[in-house]
Amino acid sequence: MGEVGGFLRIDRAGFVARDPSERVGDYDQYFDLQPEAELKDQGARCMDCGVPFCHNGCPLGNLIPEWNDLVYRGKWKEALEALHLTNNFPEFTGRICPAPCESSCVLAINADPVAIEQIELSIVERGFEEGWITADPPAHESGRxxxxxxxxxxxxxxxxxxxxxxxxxxxxxxxxxxxxxxxxxxxxxxxxxxxxxxxxxxxxxxxxxxxxxxxxxxxxxxxxxxxxxxxxxxxxxxxVHRDMETPGRENSGINFAMDYLYQRNRAVAKAAGLESRVAENEISASGKKVVVIGGGDTGMDCISNALREGAEDVVVLDVYGELPESGRDELTPWPLPPKRTASTYALDEGGKRKWGTEVTAFEGEDGRLTKVHCRQVEGTSSRNLTPVPGSEQIIEADLALIAIGFTxxxxxxxxxxxxxxxxxxxxxxxxxxxxxxxxxxxxxxxxxxxxxxxxxxxxxxxxxxxxxxxxxxxxxxxxxxxxxxxxx
Ligand SMILES: Cc1cc2nc3c(=O)[nH]c(=O)nc-3n(C[C@H](O)[C@H](O)[C@H](O)COP(=O)(O)OP(=O)(O)OC[C@H]3O[C@@H](n4cnc5c(N)ncnc54)[C@H](O)[C@@H]3O)c2cc1C
Known part of the structure; x- marks a missing residue:
């Protein structure tokens, strides 16, 4: 259960993000883990809350208080065993999960939640370093x-x-x-x-x-x-991509985000010497004014790639309204995860987010995109948006990336x-x-x-x-x- 009252004594310390101005120059992981002593302290913040909502917040039902406590007590191998009981690949979730467990941590009601995701990743990475994670083939063959x-x-x-x-x-x-x-x-x-x-x-x-x-x-x-x-x-x-039936959609320079991301991931893999397919029609953000439509994970990954490619300017349009300072709105009270976070790894590196903004038309010259027309909208979900009169604006753009999901x-x-x-x-x-x-x-x-x-x-x-x-x-x-x- 961690240290009695540990959460009163110790502040949250999460992943250590690399300097955004430095990391935008490479494709390496953008953060590091805390050293062991600090992780132990973070485990100590888990407060034996009686009903651990984090179990329910996590779709895998991860045994979070158990491994927080094991880390606090320095029992890393046991923590790894407890973690692998419910999660096959904690090295994936420990890096990119939006951590609904942390949103539902009881501490998050009025303080910073336990740094659960960082503890999870540290456990599994320690397991790989120590050689504790090995193949576990079955003892018998079913013949099926x-x-x-x-x-x-x-x-x-x-x-x-x-x-x-x-x-x-x-x-x-x-x-x-x-x-x-x-x-x-x-x-x-x-x-x-x-x-x-x-x-x-x-x-x-x-x-x-x-x-x-x-x-x-x-x-x-x-x-x-x-x-x-x-x-x-x-x-x-x-x-299957969700598309936009917006006037001017036929101009070139308007692409699905996933087509761009596939190409970027292949290019990065190839540069690292991995076998990878080569793109036929290259989509590049280099030197361009880029508008990303959609502010979810896909949109953020487009921003990070465009910045690394040396885009001149990157704007992301998000139909959702700006979050209150607490990062939560009335639709996502504790223990629900927020729809958006105030910032993201990509926005920390650059680019601007325009909240509550909807695209109304694309404009082009000679069949190539030059401008994105948009307006402010208000509403609680993407299904009930109402335009704000007189809020129309035009953004210069030569690449638009559609990142509004899949059907x-x-x-x-x-x-x-x-x-x-x-x-x-x-x-x-x-x-x-x-x-x-x-x-x-x-x-x-x-x-x-x-x-x-x-x-x-x-x-x-x-x-x-x-x-x-x-x-x-x-x-x-x-x-x-x-x-x-x-x-x-
Ligand atoms: C850009 C982007 C960023 C994301 N970032 C995050 C994040 O940060 N955190 C997070 O939790 N989630 C994130 N997600 C969501 C997450 O990646 C998906 O929910 C998850 O990958 C879904 O897993 P899946 O196995 O169901 O499908 P997929 O990951 O889509 O895998 C399906 C696989 O099936 C293959 N396939 C399809 N048809 C065939 C066929 N006929 N024959 C053979 N193979 C086939 C495809 O090539 C693909 O490899 C992100 C999604 C996107 C698009």
Whole structure:
């Protein structure tokens, strides 16, 4: 439980961000961890609050007070074991999760929450440094085979869980490398690709086969996959871009953020000597006036890349209104996570955010973007915005990046060939992970819509239990707990 009254004595100390003016010149991780003695102090701030809302805030149900206490007591290896009980990849969540656990920390009601995410990352990085994290192949083989389509965090989590239960697992990925949006959306400054590769090497040692550059539904048909495997898990993400039906959208120089981010991540990987595809039509922010439309994670990652490329000016337009100083508004009281934070790693490096601003038109010359027309809007959500009269403005721009999210998974190819039913939002209909087709399961963004890395891992873990049951595998520890509760 940490130190009695530790939270009264010790202030929060989070990640140590590198100087923004220096880090904008490279693609290295933008922060460092606190030294061990300070981390111990941070663990001491966890206050044995009785009802640890952080458990519930975390989609994985991480045992946060337990490992905070173990870190406080210097028991790092035990902390690692407790952390891995609920999270397959804490090195991903410890770096890029928006930490709903911290928003729901009881200390956050009237003070700074425990630095949970930093403690999580320190535990797992210590585990790698000490050589405590090794491959954990299954003790027996079930003789059943599963194909996982998609190697994002959901696909990786379901693959590892099923392999550890003794099933043969093959992961099919259409991109040239694993990780999904972690590799091709999130920049190295937030999550270095070496972190993904380090974990994939362990998964391969555990016996998972990876097939990169293989699109199911194109290179291998869904029917062939059905013939070869006892079950299929569809973890293809939510990749259909949300577009804008705005006058002037046809001008060149207006691109989807993800097309830009894919290219930037590939270029950075190539410069680091990793194998990577080369872009055919390069989208570059170098020397340009850039307008990013959408102020979520994707928009922020565009800003950070554009600044590193040497953009002349970067503005991000966010339809949400400015946050109050507390960082919370009436729609997101404790213990809910705020929709936006007052600043972000990218905005600390440069760029300007215009709150409550909506694009009304794009203007171009000779078919090339030159200006973005916008106006102020008010409202509590993107669905009930009302324009502020007389607030129209024009921003000079020669590159606009649309970062307003994704609508649903792609419906052609694999999904069509398998004949999977869709829900009302166009996601794969799989209320308890089983799809409308026997032996085919779905998890991650493809099932629930665009979400977070932590949710995707939680999806993969839960889905694995259902697939295991379908395959007649041994009950998992979670199944046994559930049976014990049901039989009471
Ligand atoms: C730019 C950006 C930044 C983000 N930043 C954060 C962040 O900081 N923190 C956070 O928590 N979340 C963040 N997210 C959200 C998070 O990355 C996603 O919610 C998460 O990756 C979803 O995982 P997934 O496995 O369901 O899907 P994805 O990561 O989308 O992976 C799906 C995989 O399936 C593959 N695939 C698709 N179709 C086929 C096929 N037919 N055959 C073979 N392979 C196929 C794709 O190539 C892809 O690799 C961000 C998202 C974006 C776009």
């Amino acid at each position: 085979k599963v194909a996982v389509v998609g190697s994002g965090p959901a696909g990786l989590a379901v693959a590892q869980e099923l392999r550890r239960l003794g099933h043969g697992v093959a992961v099919y990925e259409r991109d040239e490398g694993p990780g999904g949006l972690l590799r091709f959306g999130v920049p190295d400054a937030k999550l270095p690709k070496t972190v993904i590769d380090r974990r994939i090497a362990l998964l391969q040692e555990e016996g998972i086969d990876f097939h990169f550059g293989t699109e199911i539904g194109v290179d291998i048909s869904a029917a062939e996959l059905r013939d070869q495997y006892d079950a299929i898990v569809v973890a293809i993400g939510s990749r 649903h998974p792609e419906h052609g190819g694999l999904v069509e060939q398998l004949g999977l039913a869709l829900d009302g939002r166009g996601n794969l209909k799989a209320p308890v992970f089983s799809s409308s087709v026997d032996g085919v399961f779905a998890c991650g963004d493809a099932r629930i819509g665009q979400s977070l890395v932590v949710t995707a891992i939680a999806e993969g873990r839960k889905c694995a239990r259902l697939v295991n049951r379908h395959l007649g595998g041994e009950p998992t520890a979670a199944d046994r707990d559930r049976l014990a509760v049901d039989s009471r």
